Amino acid sequence: MTNKIIPTTEVDVQNLVKYFDVSAPWLSRVFSGQPKQILKAVDGISFKIQKGETFSLVGESGCGKSTIARLLVGLYEPTDGKIKIKGHDISNLDSPKALRTLRKNVQMIFQDPFASLNPRWHVKDIIAEPIRAHKTLSDNHAIDKRVNELLDLVSLTKVDGDKFPHEFSGGQRQRISIARALASKPEFIVCDEPTSALDVSVQAQILNLMVDLQKELGLTYLFISHNLAVVYHISDHVGVMYLGRLAEVRDSKSLFSNPLHPYTRLLLDTIPDLDMSGRDRMPVAGEVPNPIDPPKACRFHPRCPFANERCKTEMPLPTPVPGGYVECHGVQENRLPAYVPIVR
Amino acid sequence: MTEALLKVENLSIAFKSRHGELTAVDNISFEMAPGEILGVVGESGAGKSLTGSALTGLLEKPGFIKSGQILFENRRIDNLPYEQMRRLRGLKIGAIFQDPLTSLNPLYTVGFHLVETIMTHLPMNQAKAKDHAIRLLTEVGIPAPEKRFEQYPHQFSGGMRQRVVIALAICANPKLIIADEPTTALDVSVQAQILRLLKTMSKEHGAAIMLITHDMGVIAETADRVSVMYAGRIAEIGPVASVIKNPQHPYTQGLMAAIPIIGHQAERLAQIDGAMPRLNAIPTGCSFNPRCPKVFERCYHDRPDLMTAQDSLAACWLHDKTR
Amino acid sequence: MKRFFESDLFYSFRKSPVTILAFLVTILIIVTATFANIFAPHNPFDLASLDLMNGSMPPAWYPDGSKEFLLGTDNQGRDVLSAILYGTRISLLVGAASVLFSMVIGIFLGLLSGYLGGTVDNIIMRCAEVQLTFPAILVALLVDGIFRGILPRDAHDNLAIYVMVFSIGLSSWVQFARTVRSSTLVEKSKEYVQAARVIGRTPIFIMIRHILPNVMSPVLVIATINLGLAIITEATLSFLGVGLPPTEPSLGTLIRVGNEFLLSGEWWVSILPGVALAALVLSVNLLGDWLRDALNPKLR
Missing domain, CATH: 3.40.50.300 (P-loop containing nucleotide triphosphate hydrolases)
Structure with missing residues (x-):
């Protein structure tokens, strides 16, 4: 979406892993003889985001996309793997240097505009919080001026700064949330389902506002969503997640015109037909399994119509394909049927 | 069409609040x-x-049916014990x-x-x-x-x-x-x-x-038919294909254009500016008038009822044949 | 101020006559007690002004009562009305101070416990459970006993009020801590707290500036209800004789002292302070109940 002269890598995620211990307390585990339970929310994921582009992660609930968002902004610390932002490693949250890189360059927009703003704070204080926290501006006059600029940037007015969040509609609150994210002039913004x-x-x-701001300020977005149509509209590159793994990472155009992974095809097939073409979409059997005990080898094999013995025993590795890579034995062995496009 | 199973006639639902009554559903009629x-x-x-x-019959207090009636198999059900x-x-x-x-x-x-x-x-x-x-x-x-x-x-x-x-x-x-x-x-x-x-x-x-x-x-x-609601009123009702492919009310038109569709390349989505009015600030006339791109004088004064608009019914003065 | 009068809170207050009455009674008691030195017709502690000739006078509506002593006098000639006003002042002071004390401890520990979780949470909550196994009166008796053992007799009388505040406060922090902890757990998971963490705010800042204002409603409700409880506890202790000394009488002390004259027919010396105590606690509790209902988001 931007004129890339020399593409520079803004975000580089290498082999990222995040496990959560979701076991019962030690004592009850001893009595009931249960083993420890580990939720493998993110289990070995790598991708790169170029400066000024929008990279989207799409998947169903429980696939780990929100965990990645929280890892990238430093709300969680990775179990293993590396996250580099502008070349600086930020995976160790105890390192002051990593924290400085994070706070300076990364901000987040949240899903729920009703929960993401403190109901007891004035809007202008909410927006000014990053400025005050980092002491980028010290005198109140300059802060006020900057807050007014930010309000203007998201099409709110100066008067709105003196109100409380409950006086605004959902869309306006999301504008406030965006203004707050922009206050510290970050380059990379993680957007966790900002419109759902x-x-x-x-x-x-x-x-539209997000696209405009990206152009104006040269922002890089990680956009997380379960809505493929929105992802199609906004992304340069898309990663399709399933149970902690990336099934397919492609540029948006290739992914939507010729999806390769069976799961991507499934997702595309679930999009309601607003063109009223009379297409009868095939409902897919089954649901996403419990991520605490995911299927061995290829995570998708129990639901996959093309699974064979190898898919049940061997974990697929990334296979390069036009526009990106796919983790699928079927694609590697070239035994999947050609895709019948629903996209014209 | 056979005998209607359900008839909703001029139904209004309001909330009692300390600022007086807030009408949340305002005089809607439809049949199924x-x-x-x-x-x-x-x-x-x-x-x-x-x-x-x-x-x-699961309307919770402080909401109540202010006026109108609901007929199910030709029997009133809105006032049943x-x-x-x-x-x-x-x-x-x-x-x-x-x-x-x-x-x-x-x-x-x-x-x-x-x-x-x-x-x-x-x-x-x-x-x-x-x-x-x-x-x-x-x-x-x-x-x-x-x-x-x-x-x-x-x-x-x-x-x-x-x-x-x-x-x-x-x-x-x-x-x-x-x-x-x-x-x-x-x-x-x-x-x-x-x-x-x-x-x-x-x-x-x-x-x-x-x-x-x-x-x-x-x-x-x-769905077979669709009713599009806006600010407590029915903006448009009609066969689903007509409403989606050929929307008649400016709100429905804006709504349809705002939905991103895979395969439709566009830099920006069409957007309806502003937001739906709160219950205590619904404008007189057509409730969509502050956001409507095709608004004209009459929309500010008179509330439009549903009127024939191609295959559907739309509550919009643009379709007023007597105009 | 305008915002307050337009708020839902004020509206629900206006709609509840019982609450208004309770509020007026509370205000009346608080004002007259606080400025007892102005409102009281006599100074019950000024030994020089006491006259034994005025001793054991019944209230003014009795034929041998006097207009000078509206609610009668005790055997020393002390005006009962004035004693009640001064006694209420002490009762209120001890009550309010001990609630404030337990509130500060409770909020602090509750915030820590809820926000940090893990081991800190475990330790604090286990302490709270141990604390809960001791009834408030027992804790107060225990603390009072310890102080009596440590401090010399005179010092004890002087410090009695602090001992009371400390022991009553110590016995009721658990309720605050638990409420604050559970509200903190709810608030902590909300995205505005995550936003503050992404911005890089310290845990202390987040606890105090972000979470605390959002958990104050239930705290205020508990504080109001606990004020009534604390006053009663203090009265009970003073009645049992381990509370405030007769030189600094609270309502409880007055009831105990008057109790001795109950059988000789001078009922007013102990019953009237009891009525004052009941009126105060009842209205404070009614206010607390109303506040709880008005702030309950489920009912709004």
């Missing part, structure tokens, strides 16, 4:  | 034919869920809600829920009710129904739970099912399965379904 709590007409406003 | 699927779509706060609650309404609900009118987890009591098995509901509404003994329950579970596509019958709701996945709720709703073969956001809490791949199930149920049992949702995609897939 909004109504369609408001969603369009927020998506 | 037996066996048809009517989609009701609108933003949050447009009054679509309230309409559904009024039909099932609680006990009669409870019998009707379940027997003739089924309800499916957004969150399947809260519709089921975690302390009872799925089988208990079903048998209990069946025996309340149908003259069956325990054994017969159990047979019927297992038949229902099979029908809604739950594998190994005999085993599942004994299990508790938490042992079911989200999609399976919603299937149980659907089985509960259809157990007495109701004529009308009110489904309020039945797929919103589910994953996209499961959504399609549930919608398809609803459609089959409607066809096989001849039940009419009122499908309340904010997702135009769900409507496009499932």
